[in-house]
Amino acid sequence: MASRVSLKAKGKNSKSSKASEERSASQCLKEWSTWAMKRAKVVTHYGFIPLVIIIGMNSEPKPHLSQLLSPV
Template sequence: MASKLTLKAKGKSTSSSKRGGGGGGGLSDMEIPKPLKEWPTWFLKKAKVVAHYGFIPLIIVIGMNTDPKPSIAQLLSPV
């Protein structure tokens, strides 16, 4: 048996949901499972950490693979 995804509408309810009738099962009748609600938050937290700690090492690696081959001291100096 296949499971059915349903969403609950936020804000004002529609007239069909107030009456309890109406067979138009639109997006307001769908409910999203909890893991599907939480994965964007989890993914963005992990992406933030990766971007935070990986940006400067990425720049150093790219700089060391360029054609003039600078030394590590030249890459880390501000000039």
């Protein structure tokens, strides 16, 4: 489970709090992009073959499903 990023400042100096906010924002962006890429990989993995079948069935001439799935 991913760790949560706190946006609260932990210090007396306002400059360090701004730096920690920037670091936490960049950390959030990094975690979000990693999460998005993992999901995109799963969607691509399971969606590619159905997409090819759907595109093949909508082309001219209209083949039957058995013709699309046969290797010949």
